[in-house]
Amino acid sequence: MRRAAVRLPVSALCAALISTAACRATPPRVAGAPLPACPRDARPDASGRCACDPGDVPVLGACVPPPVADGYCGPAAHATASGACVFPVCGASDAVDVDAGCVPLAGLLHGGPRSCGEGASLAIEERRAMCIPADAACPRGTHAEGVTCAHGPACPPGTLADAGSCRPIVLRGEGGSRLVDLGAWAALVLGADGGPGSADLCRPLQARPLSWELGPGDRLALHLRIALSAPANDVSRVSAEVRVTSPGAVHPLPPAGAALAEQAVGSLIEPLRGLGGEATAARVDVEVRCEVGAPPVPRP
Numbered sequence: 001m002r003r004a005a006v007r008l009p010v011s012a013l014c015a016a017l018i019s020t021a022a023c024r025a026t027p028p029r030v031a032g033a034p035l036p037a038c039p040r041d042a043r044p045d046a047s048g049r050c051a052c053d054p055g056d057v058p059v060l061g062a063c064v065p066p067p068v069a070d071g072y073c074g075p076a077a078h079a080t081a082s083g084a085c086v087f088p089v090c091g092a093s094d095a096v097d098v099d100a101g102c103v104p105l106a107g108l109l110h111g112g113p114r115s116c117g118e119g120a121s122l123a124i125e126e127r128r129a130m131c132i133p134a135d136a137a138c139p140r141g142t143h144a145e146g147v148t149c150a151h152g153p154a155c156p157p158g159t160l161a162d163a164g165s166c167r168p169i170v171l172r173g174e175g176g177s178r179l180v181d182l183g184a185w186a187a188l189v190l191g192a193d194g195g196p197g198s199a200d201l202c203r204p205l206q207a208r209p210l211s212w213e214l215g216p217g218d219r220l221a222l223h224l225r226i227a228l229s230a231p232a233n234d235v236s237r238v239s240a241e242v243r244v245t246s247p248g249a250v251h252p253l254p255p256a257g258a259a260l261a262e263q264a265v266g267s268l269i270e271p272l273r274g275l276g277g278e279a280t281a282a283r284v285d286v287e288v289r290c291e292v293g294a295p296p297v298p299r300p
Contacts, residue, residue, distance in 0.1 A: 034171035034172055034173065034179065035171065035172040036158060036159070036168035036170065036171060036172070037158060037168075037170050037171055037172040037178055037179075038050035038157060038158050038170065039061060039062050039063060039157050039158050039170045039178070039180075039274070039275040039276060039277070040062075040063065040178070040274065040275060040276030040277065041053045041056050041063040041064075041274070041276075042056075042063045042157040042158065049156040050156045050157040050158045050159075051156070051157065052157055057069040057079050057080075057081060057082075057083050058082070058083040058154070058156075058157050059072050059079065059083050059271045059274075060072070060160065060189060060200075060268065060271040060272070061155070061157055061158055061159055061160050061169055061170065061185075061271075061275065062157065062271040062272065062273075062274035062275045063157050063274065064270070064271050064274040066079060068270050068271060068274065069083060069271075071267045071270060072085070072140060072267050072268070072270070072271055073085035073086075073139050073140055073141075074098070074139060074140060074204060074267070075098070075099045075100070075101075076088070076096055076097060076098055076099060076100065076101045077139040077140075082154070083141075083154070084141065084142075084151050085139035085140050085141050085142065086139060087101075087139055087149075088101050088102055090102035093105055093106070095108070095124055096124065097124040097125065097126075097127070098123055098124065098125050098207045098208060099125065099126075099208075103124065103127065107127060108124065108127050108128070108129060109127050109128050112128050112129030112130055113129055113130065113131055113216070114129070116131035117131070119133065119134055120132065120133060120134055120294070121133075121134045121136075121137035121144065122137070123136070123137050123207060125207070125208050125209070125210050125211075126210055128210065130209055130210070130216070131216070131294060132206055132207055132209065132294075133206055135199065135203065136202075136203050136206035136207045137149075137207065138203075140199075140200050140203060140204075141200070143199075157170075158170040158275075160184075160185065160188045160189065161188070162188055167184065167188065168181075169181045169184050169185050169188070169275070170275055170277065173277075173278065177277065177278060178275075178276060178277030178278065179277060179278055179279075179280055180235045180272075180275050180276075180277050180278065180279050180280065181280050182228065182230065182235075182238075182279040182280055182281045182284050183280065183281060183284055185272060185275075186226075186228060186284045186286050187286075189201070189268055189272075190226055190265075190268070190286050190288060191286065191288035192286070192288075193285070193286045193287055193288070194287060194288075195288060195289070196288060196289050196290070197224060197288035197289060197290045198288075200268060201224070201264060201265070201268065201288065201290065202290035202291075202292075204260065204263070204264040204267075205222065205257075205260060205261060205264060205290050205292050206290070206291070206292050206293075208260060209292060209293055209294075211254065211256040211257050211260045212253070212254060212256075212257045212292055212293070213254050213257075214292065214293045214294075216294065217293075217294045218293045218294060219291060219292070219293035219294055220246055220249070220291070220292050220293050221246055221247065221248075221289065221290075221291055222244055222245070222246055222253075222261075222289065222290045222291070222292060223244070223245045223246065223247060223287060223288075223289055224242060224243070224244050224261060224265075224287065224288050224289075224290060225242070225243040225244075225245075225285070225286075225287045226240055226241070226242050226243075226265055226285070226286050226287075226288070227240065227241040227283065227284075227285050228240050228269075228283065228284045228285075228286075229241070229282065229283050230279040230281070230282050230283070231282070232282075233278045233279045233280075233281075233282050234278070234279070235272065235273060235275050235276055235277050235278065235279050236273050236276055237273070238269060238272055238273055238279070239269070240265050240266065240269050242258075242261055242262045242265050244257065244258050244261045
């Protein structure tokens, strides 16, 4: 049965990538709950887990063409065949720019920091060096671990990572149809309503402080209201409306920041469309928070 709408309850510079490809355990199935199913362009493999068809790449539980996977990873990164996002390996005289990839160090503008404090990493945006949160200096799907970006355990297509396990988001409906739990997808990929935004959502915003016109040491609290709409509950037609505000801000948010937020959400919605099937809700609304700017200074 289709539901009209739900509102969820509260509940990027490293070139190296550590991949731990082991699949996480799937939580026990509740009696009477729908059975998990594979997304579009995926089939069960010899172990019974879903696997993408040849040529497709697993991203956010979906199997998508490589260009869509690269779009998820961001302008400076690309997706491997396993779906892991990696930055290019630059030469000794180059550095990774969050938008342009490898750029010559000699072409950077002067005046930026040469090092950052604990919990921060140097990043380059518009040929300027700056300090951003360490995790934001890594591609999506990874986290800072020393001087590398580490990739966590992978979940098979049709599922998303959830508190140490893989939660099915693609379910088997009546007559073998494919159902996509849109509310669960939004909570895991965007963040639970009223809480902090997910790393995948906030990281592109945190990696580009100049888009928010922030100077060294500046911080900005963002509230993102995201409305997902699935006309006729068709997952392949999902769209997102994004509104960004900053409570207490003295000046309006810069247009470049608002455009960046829309791009960040859009690159997450494209893999969602790739799941195919019927959404369990025609609309899902979430409001989440992202903190951008210089990392907070640890208290002694």
